[in-house]
Amino acid sequence: MSTENVDVVKRFESLMVPSLEEEDASASQRRLGEVLELLDPNVAFHASPSIPHGGDYVGHARFLEMGEQFRELWTLVGGVELEYLDAGGDRVITLASFTAESRHTGRSVPVRMVEVITVVGGKITELVAYYYDTVPIIEAGGGVLGRHR
Numbered sequence: 001m002s003t004e005n006v007d008v009v010k011r012f013e014s015l016m017v018p019s020l021e022e023e024d025a026s027a028s029q030r031r032l033g034e035v036l037e038l039l040d041p042n043v044a045f046h047a048s049p050s051i052p053h054g055g056d057y058v059g060h061a062r063f064l065e066m067g068e069q070f071r072e073l074w075t076l077v078g079g080v081e082l083e084y085l086d087a088g089g090d091r092v093i094t095l096a097s098f099t100a101e102s103r104h105t106g107r108s109v110p111v112r113m114v115e116v117i118t119v120v121g122g123k124i125t126e127l128v129a130y131y132y133d134t135v136p137i138i139e140a141g142g143g144v145l146g147r148h149r
Contacts, residue, residue, distance in 0.1 A: 002092075005119040006084050009092045012038045012124060013082055036060055040123040047129040052102075052141035073141060074100040077108055092117045102141050109140035 015035045045066055047054040052073050057066040077099040085093040094115040101108045112132035118125045131137065 002086055002088070002090070002119075004122070005090060005092050006086050008038060008119050008122055008124065009094060009117050010084060013080075013094065032064075036063075038122075038124055039063060040120070040125040043124055044126045045129075046127070048131055048134050051131065051134050051137045073103060075103060077101050087116070090118050090120050092119060100137075100140070105140060105142045107140040107142075109136045111137060 012035065015031050015038075039060060042059055043063060045057040045063060049055050053066065053070045055066075057063055080096060080098040083095040085095070087093045094117065095113075096115060097110065097112045099108055099110050114130045114132075116126075116128045116130070118127075
């Protein structure tokens, strides 16, 4: 069991979830620096291109762009439930569920997803998000497709 890799992912998720809702600029900048320390400079994030915040994002700058896009589109309602599974080798699986509210339509949608995260040398190198059902996410967002495919 790679408890070190699971710990890296837990730390990343614990920093990311509050930052999606944080309004204090100073705290946000500090948290962002800690997040970037956990990410390989060439980190790759992949999410279904059909969802409003979906697409492929490679590198720190694109990761930041992805975060901004998510914040422009969604507000988290309540917390995020996360379960962490050691997938062996350099992979960690997270099972996530949360409710997101569209900033454009005001509609809420429950989101369930699985993330396959690769950690090498203490840095996240890839995160692939698999959504249980993308149709309700697209509908809640007003049918807007992701900008970055």
